[in-house]
Amino acid sequence: MIRWTIFLLFFLIIDIYAFQSLKTLSKNPWVQGPYWLLTFLVIGNFVFHYYGFNRRDGFSHAHSYAFGFFIALLIPKMILFIIMFGEDVFRVPQAIFRYFTEGETAKGNYFASRRQFISKLAMGIAAIPFGAIIYGIYKGKYNYKVFEYTLQFEDLPLAFDGYQITQISDIHSGSFDNMDKVAYAVDLINEQHSDAILFTGDMVNNKAEEMKPYIDIFSRLQAKDGLYSVLGNHDYGDYIHWDSEEAKTKNLEYLKAIQKEIGFDLLLNENRFLERQGERIALIGVENWGAGGFKKAGDLKKAVRSVEKNDFKILMSHDPSHWEKEVINDNNHFHLTLSGHTHGMQFGIEIPGWFKWSPVKWRYKYWAGIYEELGQYINVNRGFGYLAFPGRVGIWPEITVIKLKKGTANA
Incomplete structure (x- = not known):
């Protein structure tokens, strides 16, 4: 009071x-x-x-x-x-x-x-x-923008020169209030015609049932080499009261089943190999690992089992603080990490290619877009959906398209 x-x-x-x-x-x-x-x-x-x-x-x-x-x-x-x-x-x-x-x-x-x-x-x-x-x-919360990047790597397998991935993150389906706008965004993802679609966590706010009305819409996602996903901190159901631990466990299992029904291959501290013409790149997915009190279920060492040191590696990890605290200095060289989580705080000022600012920068060093450290790259997706505040101001919902090129200079 x-x-x-x-x-x-x-x-x-x-x-x-x-x-x-x-x-x-x-x-x-x-x-x-x-x-x-x-x-x-x-x-x-x-x-x-x-x-x-x-x-x-x-x-x-x-x-x-x-x-x-x-x-x-x-x-x-x-x-x-x-x-x-x-x-x-x-x-x-x-x-x-x-x-x-x-x-x-x-x-x-x-x-x-x-x-x-x-x-x-x-x-x-x-x-x-x-x-x-x-x-x-x-309108801002559905003002979807496609961010396109080209990243060049000397050791990219030649067969993957020009390989294109689309990343989405932080769907937060429990916040949506316009199914038509969501359907439009899913169609926009498909229009990119990427080789693989990668989702980097937070499909729901708290409960798996939030995603149920949108299963058919997201089931329309298509990519030649498949759809892959990881879990974000909200997907575990940690932020609400459950009648029992069994109910919480059932909720997570139901969410995993929904992801499978949509077509996502959920990586739980696991990896997959994408192969072309006898060459391969490793796609690695960890469970949520976040600094500052967030869940630390990610196990990088477990996730890279069977991955060789000289493999080209793409890591999916929901929280960019994982990249800062563990990934950059790991003995393995993770060429590209894909994260989300920050939403760009859903508020800021941005002129693409020139200027970007949001109060979230005081909490996260890496909060939106491409960053490079020690020859390794991370893209922090601004998020597909929204949470708590029912809108976005200046930091719009994002669909990221990244093209991999064999070379020495990034553009």
Whole structure:
């Protein structure tokens, strides 16, 4: 209760300042009324869904949208607060100085109404993230982008020169609310005509049954050399309450069965060889291994059994922290690692090929796109779906297409 009281007081202080900006521009009750009505509805809905909320009881669409609309309201108001409060920081000392130097002649002026252009500036700036967040909730979460990369390796077997893989990650099927958009994305994956499709974990949020409505759609995925997958941290069902360990185990087994029904060859600390014209590359898949308290079921040594040191290796590992902590410095040379997990935080600014930024960079060193260390590469997929916040702002859902070329320079 104390936590919620502090939260409401915090929001009230922000709102008082934010309202000053609107009040300066319009004193019309037909403008101010809807402002407060919207505020009470969004905050009330948020409190209704999250008061007493326990993540282990599950996270519904209603929870997701309550959180999303709260963020859409909070961030613009915080911007208004910062600008209007910042004005006070400069104007109040100035007003006090004028009062003591000008005396009664300054009366009524030192706490004068805020200047309109400051309020207009604040409202204009705040409108940008508000519009972006609403767009992200309405359309951004299904604004699928195809990211294409060409990577060259001196020791790539000649038979695999030009070999193309499509990577998807973090489906999070329990968050979807538009089956047609998902079907469109699956068709977009097939349109890449890749030799293999690799899925790097988090098919569901918590329960295997979340994927059931989408089995037929994802069963349409096709690739000449097959579909391969690994598990992500959400696939184990660790984040919700189960009636028994048996129920949790059955859920994971059901998810494995669903993946098989779709056509995925699930690699559980295992490997497969893709062969062409008497040459081969090793496809290695580990279970989830994550730093910072995440599940560490991945066993790299077990996964590379029967793989020779000079084999060309593609590793599928859900969490990029695994690459940083274990893979890079392993005695084996893993030419290419494919990960996901970060979602790019579903929020950021990105101009492909020029600039990318997201707050998630403060948590993960490798959070989106291609990175190289010690002659080894990782691609961190931005995710196919979304989780918690029901949208994406600036960091769009991703389908990665990687072409392998024999050579010495990467482009």
